[in-house]
Amino acid sequence: MTTIADVANAAGVSISTVSYVMSGKRTISQDTKERVERAIAELRYSPHASARSLASRSTSVIGLQAPLRSGVDVHVVMEIVTGVVREAREHAYDILLLTGDDAGLTLAARASRVDALLVMDVESDDPRLGTLAQLDMPSVLIGLPAGAESVYCVDFDFEAAGRLAVERLVALGHSRIALFGAPAEVLARHTSYADRLVRGFLTACDAHGVDGTVHPVPSNAEATAVVDGVLAEAPGITGILFHNEGALPHVAARLVDGRDVIALCPADVAQSVAGLADSIDVPAEDIGVAATRAVLGLLGGEEQAHVQLLPPKLNSQA
Amino acid sequence: MTTIADVANAAGVSISTVSYVMSGKRTISQDTKERVERAIAELRYSPHASARSLASRSTSVIGLQAPLRSGVDVHVVMEIVTGVVREAREHAYDILLLTGDDAGLTLAARASRVDALLVMDVESDDPRLGTLAQLDMPSVLIGLPAGAESVYCVDFDFEAAGRLAVERLVALGHSRIALFGAPAEVLARHTSYADRLVRGFLTACDAHGVDGTVHPVPSNAEATAVVDGVLAEAPGITGILFHNEGALPHVAARLVDGRDVIALCPADVAQSVAGLADSIDVPAEDIGVAATRAVLGLLGGEEQAHVQLLPPKLNSQA
DNA sequence: CTGAAAGCGCTAACAC
DNA sequence: GTGTTAGCGCTTTCAG
Numbered sequence: 001m002t003t004i005a006d007v008a009n010a011a012g013v014s015i016s017t018v019s020y021v022m023s024g025k026r027t028i029s030q031d032t033k034e035r036v037e038r039a040i041a042e043l044r045y046s047p048h049a050s051a052r053s054l055a056s057r058s059t060s061v062i063g064l065q066a067p068l069r070s071g072v073d074v075h076v077v078m079e080i081v082t083g084v085v086r087e088a089r090e091h092a093y094d095i096l097l098l099t100g101d102d103a104g105l106t107l108a109a110r111a112s113r114v115d116a117l118l119v120m121d122v123e124s125d126d127p128r129l130g131t132l133a134q135l136d137m138p139s140v141l142i143g144l145p146a147g148a149e150s151v152y153c154v155d156f157d158f159e160a161a162g163r164l165a166v167e168r169l170v171a172l173g174h175s176r177i178a179l180f181g182a183p184a185e186v187l188a189r190h191t192s193y194a195d196r197l198v199r200g201f202l203t204a205c206d207a208h209g210v211d212g213t214v215h216p217v218p219s220n221a222e223a224t225a226v227v228d229g230v231l232a233e234a235p236g237i238t239g240i241l242f243h244n245e246g247a248l249p250h251v252a253a254r255l256v257d258g259r260d261v262i263a264l265c266p267a268d269v270a271q272s273v274a275g276l277a278d279s280i281d282v283p284a285e286d287i288g289v290a291a292t293r294a295v296l297g298l299l300g301g302e303e304q305a306h307v308q309l310l311p312p313k314l315n316s317q318a
Numbered sequence: 319m320t321t322i323a324d325v326a327n328a329a330g331v332s333i334s335t336v337s338y339v340m341s342g343k344r345t346i347s348q349d350t351k352e353r354v355e356r357a358i359a360e361l362r363y364s365p366h367a368s369a370r371s372l373a374s375r376s377t378s379v380i381g382l383q384a385p386l387r388s389g390v391d392v393h394v395v396m397e398i399v400t401g402v403v404r405e406a407r408e409h410a411y412d413i414l415l416l417t418g419d420d421a422g423l424t425l426a427a428r429a430s431r432v433d434a435l436l437v438m439d440v441e442s443d444d445p446r447l448g449t450l451a452q453l454d455m456p457s458v459l460i461g462l463p464a465g466a467e468s469v470y471c472v473d474f475d476f477e478a479a480g481r482l483a484v485e486r487l488v489a490l491g492h493s494r495i496a497l498f499g500a501p502a503e504v505l506a507r508h509t510s511y512a513d514r515l516v517r518g519f520l521t522a523c524d525a526h527g528v529d530g531t532v533h534p535v536p537s538n539a540e541a542t543a544v545v546d547g548v549l550a551e552a553p554g555i556t557g558i559l560f561h562n563e564g565a566l567p568h569v570a571a572r573l574v575d576g577r578d579v580i581a582l583c584p585a586d587v588a589q590s591v592a593g594l595a596d597s598i599d600v601p602a603e604d605i606g607v608a609a610t611r612a613v614l615g616l617l618g619g620e621e622q623a624h625v626q627l628l629p630p631k632l633n634s635q636a
Numbered sequence: 637c638t639g640a641a642a643g644c645g646c647t648a649a650c651a652c
Numbered sequence: 653g654t655g656t657t658a659g660c661g662c663t664t665t666c667a668g
Binding site: 001044046047048049050051053054059061064068074075077078081082085086089094095096097098099104107108110111112113220221222249250252268271272273274 | 364365366368369372379386392395396400403407412414415428429430538539540567568570586589591592
């Protein structure tokens with residue numbers, strides 16, 4: 001292992017000089033600077049992470065609690081994580097994957113394994129909020145729990161997306177519309193995004209005086225039966241907002257069929273489905289990036305908005 | 319922050335005693351042991367990870383290089399990662415998420431951020447093999463590159479799965495069968511699993527004297543056109559091995575249609591599709607677990623098989 | 637502009 | 653069975 005002492009020797013300077021060359025925290029003559037940098041390169045030196053974090057009391061690691069239970073929107077989770085990792089690395093931070101439970105958070109925080117926490121898969125009334133409050137460590141939630149404001153949250157604005165879809169369907173002339181959404185168990189858990197989408201959808205239906213109903217959909221092949229059932233019972237439905245990535249490929253064909261269907265899902269998923277009226281992009285990777293920027297901001301001591309919601313945009317299908 | 323010194327004070331012992339109580343590396347009287355443990359609990363002490371790893375020269379962290387490029391089998395990737403994280407935590411190891419490139423590996427290793435590496439998404443002729451060899455750090459690949467034997471690899475036995483499927487289709491009486499597989503770009507990259515599946519399939523077809531062809535399939539809605547095309551040109555195909563999780567929901571209905579279809583995918587995906595003859599489970603989470611056990615074994619100085627392939631099993635659909 | 641040296645919190649000899 | 657202490661490799665005062 002090459003240490004800072006080896007570099008100092010090779011460059012003929014003291015170890016503090018090497019340290020300061022790397023951190024840029026004091027002015028160094030051009031000459032010594034070059035000698036040190038050459039030595040670093042030649043010896044392929046990279047500072048020992050633990051030694052550095054012991055001395056500097058910071059790890060350059062962010063803990064990420066991701067929902068690894070497969071089933072719910074794997075695609076979206078994956079893209080968010082991609083965004084997080086990319087943005088973190090860009091700022092020389094690493095990501096430590098934490099398990100879903102409370103203990104994972106607490107342990108990582110108390111052992112000073114991480115500088116900050118990023119928490120995904122937030123439910124409306126999430127039990128982890130209390131834990132986080134005790135922790136005295138910057139954290140950002142990806143999702144929007146009830147009664148936020150005391151924590152930092154980043155998410156897509158599902159409520160606005162619900163309204164946007166209704167407005168579009170109304171503009172297209174529909175007066176009987178439906179939201180086919182998350183599986184029943186997700187709604188039952190009051191997963192934050194599902195709750196908010198329903199709220200936006202129903203509020204807008206009310207405001208526009210149109211008849212709107214909400215239907216949970218299983219995210220696998222069973223979706224077909226459910227969708228068929230609903231459409232048979234309510235043949236008047238002519239406009240649809242569809243938010244269930246897993247079910248979409250199974251049922252896309254039977255939804256479209258004289259109806260206007262707006263899909264709410266990542267862009268690539270929407271593109272792979274034919275016959276959609278329009279789609280509203282869930283900018284999953286951007287969410288990850290935004291959340292990471294928020295934690296990095298907190299770490300840098302910047303003021304942050306407590307709630308940051310990415311606005312929906314409507315994509316017309318050509 | 320509570321340190322080991324605080325605990326020692328509270329318990330009225332020296333810091334080394336506290337350390338030894340935690341590690342169990344020397345015998346401690348029942349009495350002091352209890353006093354120390356009580357102090358640890360009361361103070362909610364957990365040792366500073368960096369301090370520990372600086373002194374002990376090991377981090378209890380495993381670096382995981384996962385393919386975050388969405389598109390290819392998100393589901394499978396997710397489950398493998400789940401298995402890795404679960405097994406690692408069970409042995410008090412954490413997982414650091416590394417970026418896909420070479421630099422990610424090198425950096426983590428040289429900065430002693432991790433004790434070992436786990437590398438996913440291995441291609442037949444993977445450029446990272448060289449990098450790994452230079453690194454002087456235990457590592458396990460999830461996948462099977464060409465000319466393994468000098469590295470450690472864990473994967474599902476796709477070649478055997480190909481053979482198994484052919485045997486089953488032959489037993490069902492088919493003499494004209496087809497493998498609908500990964501997208502063309504995956505095959506072009508010579509992603510290890512795709513290569514091996516094709517080999518097993520074609521070898522077995524030869525051995526059994528049946529007519530077998532291989533067809534790449536896009537993993538989105540475009541799959542329908544491709545599948546329709548193939549089946550129209552070769553109506554004699556009556557038995558199918560289908561290995562493309564993304565495409566399956568789009569095309570399941572038109573494949574089955576008097577034909578026997580064996581799907582090769584995670585169990586939950588297979589279950590959500592109706593009409594399959596049988597399925598062969600891709601035990602993704604088990605792969606993650608097995609790979610993690612292998613690295614942990616290496617870290618523990620145990621002998622390991624260089625190549626470990628999880629055998630396929632056929633599930634009959636009830 | 638540069639060095640010397642005091643820690644950071646822990647592990648593991650080396651004492652007894 | 654327990655305590656003392658020398659590092660682990662780095663950052664950051666304090667001195668010049």
